[in-house]
Amino acid sequence: MTLIKFKLNGIDCEIESDPSLRLLDVLRNHFKLTGPKEGCGEGECGACAVLLDGKIVNSCITPLANVHMKEVTTIEGYRETNKYQVLKEAMEFENGFQCGICTPGMMIAAESLLSKNPHPTEEEVRIGISGNLCRCTGYNMIVKAVLRASKKGEGIW
Ligand code: FES
Ligand code: FES
Missing domain, CATH: 3.10.20.30 (Beta-grasp domain)
Known part of the structure; x- marks a missing residue:
């Protein structure tokens, strides 16, 4: 021990x-x-x-x-931040939320990406979330949501 x-x-x-x-x-x-x-x-x-x-x-x-x-x-701690709120609103706007199994990890991956690169390109977003798998989606709505969050959250990342 x-x-x-x-x-x-x-x-x-x-x-x-x-x-x-x-x-x-x-x-x-x-x-x-x-x-x-x-x-x-x-x-x-x-x-x-x-x-x-x-x-x-x-x-x-x-x-x-x-x-x-x-x-x-x-995700429980991240949920208390302004960054989470911006990302959540972007995910809601783009219908990016998926199931409760993959979504917490997706949100953490998006935060990790945006904290290093606040203005990612679409390709950089795709690479940034590439470690998070979901068999149910084409990822496009999640990618759009992260791009939207990077614009709406200008200055907070
Ligand atoms: S459960 Fe940890 S990477 Fe899949
Ligand atoms: S929607 Fe969560 S794993 Fe596909």
């Missing part, structure tokens, strides 16, 4: 645990944050995506040890 300390959605927290546990399981089972979802469980689909020090990671392949003294943001 190891004491792991980190910031979770802006709040200092710690957990005495096996450091090899998957971050996804710790978030969902211990902290009851069920926004990150388990899709493939092997780092391929992005349903479990969270931000680690602002960068997107797949929490299903991230050991708890990796978050020690770092900052984790899940």
Whole structure:
């Protein structure tokens, strides 16, 4: 057992645990944050995506040890930000919201992209969300929503 300390959605927290546990399981089972979802469980689909020090990671392949003294943001924390509001409104406008399995990861991927590149091209958006899979969509509405958010959110990213 190891004491792991980190910031979770802006709040200092710690957990005495096996450091090899998957971050996804710790978030969902211990902290009851069920926004990150388990899709493939092997780092391929992005349903479990969270931000680690602002960068997107797949929490299903991230050991708890990796978050020690770092900052984790899940969709629950991101939801409290102005950026989320802008992105949410753009997703609603473009009918970009899909199911509850893929959407949290898509939102995290969009945030990760826009925080690095506030004015992405369409191709850059497609590349930015390419780690997030959905078998039900052609992605076009999501791409349009991210482009719309980048315009509507001028100055906040
Ligand atoms: S569940 Fe983690 S990448 Fe698919
Ligand atoms: S996986 Fe969510 S809508 Fe396809």
